[in-house]
Amino acid sequence: MFTGIVEELGTVTALELPDASRSDAVLTVSGPLVVSDAALGDSIAVDGVCLTVTSLPGGGFTADVMPESLSRTALASLAVGRRVNLERAMRADARLGGHIVQGHVDGVGTLVSRTPGERWDDLVFETSPEVARYVAEKGSITVSGVSLTVTGVTATTFGVSLIPTTLEATTLGGLEVGDPVNLEVDVIAKYVERLLGARA
Structure with missing residues (x-):
């Protein structure tokens, strides 16, 4: 994990x-x-x-x-x-600084827009509806291994904001429109759907 x-x-x-x-x-x-x-x-x-x-x-x-x-x-x-x-991989006695990430990618997304802010960048990614349905505003998502908070979501897109540390310390700082990224949704969302589906 x-x-x-x-x-x-x-x-x-x-x-x-x-x-x-x-x-x-x-x-x-x-x-x-x-x-x-x-x-x-x-x-x-x-x-x-x-x-x-x-x-x-x-x-x-x-x-x-x-x-x-x-x-x-x-x-x-x-x-x-x-x-x-x-x-x-996370040590069992370490702090969980981001969120639970399995390293099991759910799909590939594409950067469709990048808007610089004063000290941050707002990014919007496009993905398939099958992946986007698990994404929730203010929820967590992993983009190319980086734990991020979702700022907005549509049927096929979601947005994130990158702080200066993320811009400097990860590959996301150099992403250009059209670049592909690995996406892993919050595993809790998938388990909830599975349990509710079985219940129905």
Whole structure:
């Protein structure tokens, strides 16, 4: 489990995408902080996607990316040199600074507008109705691994405001209109729907 509080900006140093011989991908990311206490088999969220460490080259880690993750996330659009948000799995005795994040991406969104404020930016993302139905104003959502509060929502869009720290410490500060992002909705909303559906 994660919290959506990015610990470090990492850099993609190698990426083997699917080809005729394989349907999965292999991703290598530099991130000295997140690998400082990492071991094989540990979980690290890369842009909000929970990945398992398979090797630890100096100052970074390698992870396999399964076809399911490639089809549901924006990881396939990464390239060598791209910056990514990194977070280690939450410790049981740590503060939950963001919200409960599983690292299981529900879908991909697209930045459709960006409005600078005095010290913040207002962003609007578009997503599918299947994802947007779980998004609530003043609720939580994870955008590329960053825990954010929703400022507004429609049938296919939602807005967030980014404070200076988020602009500086995550990849969201450099997003441009048209860029894809990984989205994970609040897991509580999905469980509530499931329970109410079974009850009906």
